[in-house]
Amino acid sequence: MEWFRKSSAPQKGEPKKEIPDxxxxxxxNCGEIIYVKELEKSFWVCNKCDFHFRIASQDYIRLILDDxxxxxxxxxxxxxxxxxxxDSKKYTERIKAARKKSGLNDAVITGTGNIDKKPVSISVMDFTFVGGSMGxxxxxxxxxxxERALEKRIPLIIISSSGGARMQEGILSLMQMAKTSALLALLYDEKIPFISVLTNPTTxxxxxSYASLGDIIIAEPxxxxGFAGQRVIKQTIGQDLPPGFQSSEFFLEHGFIDFISHRKDLKRNISLALDYMAVQPPGQK
Ligand SMILES: [Zn+2]
Incomplete structure (x- = not known):
């Protein structure tokens, strides 16, 4: 009868913006009162407990790309x-509201830039836009x-932040999983590196699909x-789950990701990874 009680609870709206005005x-995480200017200087990481505040796609661009x-x-x-x-409102209205709120046209910005003078094709997702959902x-x-990475033979970087597929587009959003994964297989065949960066949350x-297919997978602390939420998994398999099993630290311990990077070191770590995985000339396996 849980749903009766739930119906009186406030409806969930757009995800709250974490960055305060x-x-x-x-x-x-720790309740410390922080001066926002200080927080900005420390890459939106709490200087007491290292909690990484969620940041916008543009902030990652500023953080990672040269200039x-x-x-x-x-x-x-x-x-x-x-x-x-x-549902509670028309999808078109939801999109319109998200565009106004975030200043973005959808939940990812894509393009090319340089990391320590190395050209890359980069996509950065933005959770502010309908929960970073993939339509x-x-x-x-x-x-x-x-395709840009393939054509220019430059490494691919994807910074993910997402609640998953966008249910309002049904099967059209689910097929994006297959579409992107198939293209990543071509990138793999061409030996062009792909670095996947997982930020809070990537689910x-x-x-x-693409977030878990990186040649190197880096996560923020x-x-x-994860895939499904804790409650769904528990109900499906009928077992209790270990504490913290959906955290970067647990994923690292179990070999799913390669390393955890503090945000202040993210650019340097991506740059090092790019140096290790130089693009091979065409045809070399
Ligand atoms: Zn803190």
Whole structure:
């Protein structure tokens, strides 16, 4: 009868923005009161407990690319409403609200730039836009980002932050998993490196496709990672789950990811990984 009680609870709206607008903010993890300017200087990481605040896609661009310079592609792609989906509000209205709130056209920005003078094709997801969900626009932009890496023979970087496939687009969002994975197989065949960076949270359809297919997979500390939520897994397999089993640290311990990088070291670590995995000339296996 749980659903009766739930119906009186407040409806979930758009995900809350983590970055505060005021002068001071409170760390969600340890409760420390932090001066926002200090937080900015420390890459939005709590200086007391190392909690990584969620940041926008543009912040990652500034953090990782040389001079924060991204040559953006495909920003004109916008979602259609093929199913004429409506829950608490129409899908088209939800998209319109998300565009206004985030200043983005969809949940990923893609383009090319340099990391320590090494050119890369990069995609950065943004959780602010409908929970970083992957619909046909996100899938198509990621696909084109992979094709750009193939065409220019430059490494691919994808920074993920997602609650999964966008249910309002039904099967059209699920097929993005297959589409992006198939293109990544071509990239693999061409021996062009792909670095996947998992940030908090990276789950469901995104985790089950490109996010988990990196040649090197890096995660931010204490990020929530996984496919289904804890309650769903518990109900399905009828077993208790170990504590913290959906964290970066647990994933590292069990070999799913290669290493955890503090945000301040992220650029250096990606750059080092790129040095280790130089692009092979065409045809070399
Ligand atoms: Zn803290």
């Amino acid at each position: 005021g002068l001071w903010t409170k760390c969600k 924060g310079q991204l040559e953006q592609f495909d920003d004109n792609l916008v979602s259609d409403d093929p199913l004429e989906f409506k 046909s626009v996100v899938g198509e932009k990621i696909a084109r980002s992979i 469901a359809g995104v985790m089950a 204490q990020a929530l990672l």
